[in-house]
Amino acid sequence: MPGDGYDVGALVSAPDSHEEVRVTLHCDVLVVGAGPAGMAAAVSAARGGAHTVVLEQSGGGGGAPVAAMHRHICGLYLNGEDAPCDTLNDGIARELVGRLKALSPAATVMRMGRVHVLPFATSDWVSAFRAMMANERSLELRLNTRARAATRDGRLVTAVTADAPQGPLEFRPRIVIDCSGDGLMVQSLGLQAPEPGGEPLAGFTVRFNGLRDVDPLLPVRVPYCLTKAAEEGRLPAHLRFTVFTPGDKPGEGFCKLSVPSRRESNDDRSREEALLIHRCLAERLPSFRDAVVAAMSPAVLHRAGPRLLGYYTLTEDDVLQARKFADAAAKNAWPIEWWDPDTGPEYDYVPPGEYYEIPMACLRTSAIGNLFCAGRCISASPRALGSTRVMGPCISLGEAAGKAAANTIEHCGL
Numbered sequence: 237m238p239g240d241g242y243d244v245g246a247l248v249s250a251p252d253s254h255e256e257v258r259v260t261l262h263c264d265v266l267v268v269g270a271g272p273a274g275m276a277a278a279v280s281a282a283r284g285g286a287h288t289v290v291l292e293q294s295g296g297g298g299g300a301p302v303a304a305m306h307r308h309i310c311g312l313y314l315n316g317e318d319a320p321c322d323t324l325n326d327g328i329a330r331e332l333v334g335r336l337k338a339l340s341p342a343a344t345v346m347r348m349g350r351v352h353v354l355p356f357a358t359s360d361w362v363s364a365f366r367a368m369m370a371n372e373r374s375l376e377l378r379l380n381t382r383a384r385a386a387t388r389d390g391r392l393v394t395a396v397t398a399d400a401p402q403g404p405l406e407f408r409p410r411i412v413i414d415c416s417g418d419g420l421m422v423q424s425l426g427l428q429a430p431e432p433g434g435e436p437l438a439g440f441t442v443r444f445n446g447l448r449d450v451d452p453l454l455p456v457r458v459p460y461c462l463t464k465a466a467e468e469g470r471l472p473a474h475l476r477f478t479v480f481t482p483g484d485k486p487g488e489g490f491c492k493l494s495v496p497s498r499r500e501s502n503d504d505r506s507r508e509e510a511l512l513i514h515r516c517l518a519e520r521l522p523s524f525r526d527a528v529v530a531a532m533s534p535a536v537l538h539r540a541g542p543r544l545l546g547y548y549t550l551t552e553d554d555v556l557q558a559r560k561f562a563d564a565a566a567k568n569a570w571p572i573e574w575w576d577p578d579t580g581p582e583y584d585y586v587p588p589g590e591y592y593e594i595p596m597a598c599l600r601t602s603a604i605g606n607l608f609c610a611g612r613c614i615s616a617s618p619r620a621l622g623s624t625r626v627m628g629p630c631i632s633l634g635e636a637a638g639k640a641a642a643n644t645i646e647h648c649g650l
Contacts, residue, residue, distance in 0.1 A: 259404075259405050260405075260406045260407075261289070261405060261408070262407075262409075263287050263288065263289040263407060263408075264281070264287040264288060264409065264410050264641075264642075264645050265278075265281040265286045265287070265289070265409060265410065265412075265638070265641045265642070265645070266289050266291065266396055266407050266409035266411070266412050266413070267281070267288060267289070267290045267291070267412075267413045267415055267638070268291050268383045268396070268412065268413065268415060268416045268420055268421055269290075269291070269292065269299065269414070269415040269416040269417060269420075270291075270292035270294075270297035270298070270299060270365075270377060270415075271298065271299015271300055271301070271415060271611060271630070272299055272300075272301065272365075272611065272627045272631045272634065273415040273610040273611030273630040273631065273633055273634035273637075274290060274292070274299065274413075274416075274610075274611070274634060275290075275299075275365045275369060275631075275634065276328045276332075276610075276630075276631045276632070276633075276634030276635040276638065277413045277415055277608075277610055277635065277637045277641075278290045278369060278372075278634075278638060279368050279369060279372060279375065279635075279638065280327075280328060280634065280636075280637075280638025280639045280642070281375075281413070281638035281641050281642045282372035282373075282374045282375035283372065283638075283642075284638065284639055284641075284642025284646070285645075285646065286374065286411075286641060286642040286645055287374045288375045288376070288638075289375075289376045289378060289407065289409070290369075290376065290377045290378065291378050291381045291382070291383045291398055292377065292378065292379050292380075292381065293380070293381065293382035293383075294379065294380070294534075295379050295380050296362065296379065297362070297366070297377065297379060298358075298362050298365065299417070300417065300537055300627075301356075301358065301361050301627060302358055302361070302362065303534055303535065303537055304439055304441050304492070304533055304537045305358060305441040305490055305531070305533065306356075306358075306627070307356070307483075308348070308353035308354060308355050308356070309333075309353060309354045309627045309628055310351070310570055310628060311568055311569070311570035311623075311626040311629045311630075312324065312325075312329060312352075312354055312628035313345065313351070313353075313354075313569070313628075314352075314569045314589060314590075314591060315569050315570075315571070315585065315586065316588045316589050317588075319345050319352060320345060320352055323628070324567045324568070324569060324591055324628070325566055325567050325631075325632040327632065327635050328368075328631055328632070328634075328635045329628060329631045329632050332364055332365070332368070333354060335364040335367065335368070336354070336356050336360050336361070336364055339357075339360040339363060339364065340356070340360055343355045343357075349583075350583075350585060350588075351569075351570065351571065357484060378398075378400065380400065380401050381399070381400040381401075381405070382398060382399050383396055383397075383398045383421065384396075384397045384398055384399055384420075385397050385424045386412065386425050388425060388604065391603065391604055391605045392604065392605055392606050393409070393412045393421075393425070393604060393606055393607055394408070395407065395408055396412060396421070409606075410606065410645055411606045411607075411608065411641040411645060412607050412608070413607075413608045413609070413634075413637050413641055414544075414607065414608070414609045414610075414613055415610045415611045415613075415634055415637075416611075417538075417541065417612045417613065418538070418542060418612075418613070419542035419543060419544065419612075419613030421607065421609075422542055422543070422544050422609060423542050425603075425604060425607070427544055427545055427601055427603055427604065428542040428543060429542075429543045429545040429549065429615065430545075434577070435538075435539075435540050435577075435618075436497065436539045436574055436575040436576065436618075436622065437474060437477065437494035437495060437496065437539070437575040437576070437577055437580075438494070438496070438502070438536045438537060438538045438539055439492055439493065439494060439495070439536070439537045439538075439539065440492070440493045440495050440506040440532070440533050440536050440537065441490055441491070441492045441532070441533045442490070442513070442514070442532050442533075443483070443488065443490050443530045443532070444488065444490070444491070444514070444524070444527045444530060445485075445487055445488055445527065445528055445530040446487050446526050446527045446528050447487045447489050447523050447524060447527050448487070448522065448523050448525065448526060448527075449522065449523050450482050450487070450489060450523060454480060454482065454489070454521075454523060455479070455480045455482070457521060457523075458478065458480035458517065458521070459476065459477070459478055459480065461516070461517060461520045462476055462478050462513065462516065462517075463476040465516050470516065471512060471513070471516060472509065474494055474495060474496060474577065475494075475509060475512070475513060476580070477575070477581065478491050478493050478494065478513065479492045479494075480492075487527075488530075489527075491513060493506060493509060493510060493513065494580070494581075495509065495536060496577060497538055497540070497577075502536045503536055506533075506536050510529065510532055514527070514529055539575060539622070539625065540612075540618055540621055540622075540625075541612060541613065542613060543612075543613050543614065543616060543621065544598075544599075544613055544614055544615045545601060546597060546598050546599065546600055546601050546609070546615025547601065547602060547615070548595055548597035548598055548615060549615045549616060549620075550594060550595070550598050550614070550616040550617065550620040550624065551616075551620055552572060552584075552617055552619040552620050554592055554620060555568075555572055555584075555586060555592050555619075555620050555623050556572070556585075557592070558586055558587055558590040558591060558592045559592050559593065560592070560593045561593045561595035562595075563595045563596040564593035564594065564595060564596070565593075565594050565595060565596045565632070565633055565636035565637075566593070566594045566629050566632035566633050566635075567591045567592070567593055567594075567629075567632070568586075568591060568592060568593075568594060568624060568628070568629040569590065569591040569592070570586075570623050570626050570628065570629065571583045571584055571585040571586060571623060572584040572585075572619050572620070572622040572623045573622045573623065573626070574619060574622045584619075586623075594614070594624060594629065594633060597615075598614045598616060599614055599615075599633065599636065599637055606644075608637040608640060608641055609637070610630065610633040610634040610636070610637040611625075611630045611633060611634065612624075612625045612630070614633065
């Protein structure tokens with residue numbers, strides 16, 4: 237509950253002093269990031285009896301599904317010809333799907349190429365995950381609060397500092413779960429794996445309103461049109477990998493751009509390129525003639541980034557050979573999805589009807605005893621991460637991390 241666990245000491249100097257006011261807060265579990273993994277980790281830890289605090293740098297939470305305006309949840313199901321009856325992982329992933337279906341009963345599992353996905357609305361996603369968190373009395377969500385650095389004493393994280401609207405905060409958690417995507421705690425503690433030789437393209441989404449005559453062929457016409465414009469030199473080459481998806485409302489559509497991952501002024505340049513695409517499509521496709529840009533991603537969303545150097549590093553071979561582990565944290569059947577900067581998306585599939593497992597050893601490190609990771613910063617090779625990073629497995633990895641954190645506190649007395 238807000239206010240629980242406060243330890244405010246050595247704090248306030250004279251009102252006209254410029255000394256920093258330092259507030260120290262204690263909790264059992266500190267979760268960094270309130271995306272799919274962070275939400276599930278926090279709910280799971282709180283359900284295990286742990287006083288849990290979640291730090292989320294945005295003002296609304298929800299993670300990449302909100303920022304990237306995702307339209308489908310990937311990685312929930314086995315691949316194969318037949319529509320799946322249920323999610324591959326049970327627990328919070330299955331519970332969340334039930335909540336989403338209750339909010340939008342018409343949304344059903346759909347086949348996309350060789351895999352199955354669940355369509356969802358951003359508002360439903362936010363409502364569902366907020367409701368799950370609000371039901372836990374020992375869970376506190378702190379928005380607009382960015383974790384800045386972690387300090388350690390030997391093999392234990394002892395404190396995490398954060399920037400909040402009311403000023404700097406210091407948290408004293410018993411266990412930290414890094415679900416930040418960019419591995420903020422992993423980087424701060426110097427626990428990241430070596431950088432890969434190459435990185436996949438990043439994503440940036442733009443939403444259009446006012447489209448006319450949106451037909452089933454528009455998802456084909458848009459990338460074809462942009463490819464021709466790139467070949468003519470009117471657009472940067474990487475924009476030929478843009479994907480178009482119709483929206484739920486009349487006249488609505490989404491273009492997901494694929495942009496270089498590590499270039500200067502990435503966000504500003506991506507906004508400029510979104511406007512270039514708008515002009516190009518308005519000139520060449522009648523459906524876009526009266527369309528307007530209604531929204532853009534607040535920032536470029538990276539498909540890869542700093543990752544934990546854990547007890548075990550999941551490999552491409554583990555994924556493609558459908559390998560199982562004794563300490564499995566989650567199951568996954570999503571293909572390795574690699575967005576190559578030169579050739580675009582490549583997909584390597586798990587055998588039909590099969591799945592692989594992600595071990596708990598990918599969520600832990602020998603260097604720190606009270607740190608877990610979940611989501612995009614787990615210990616995985618760059619290409620293996622192309623399968624594990626999607627929403628479905630991230631939810632289940634977060635749940636596993638939260639449950640393990642609560643169990644560790646209960647049984648090991650950390």
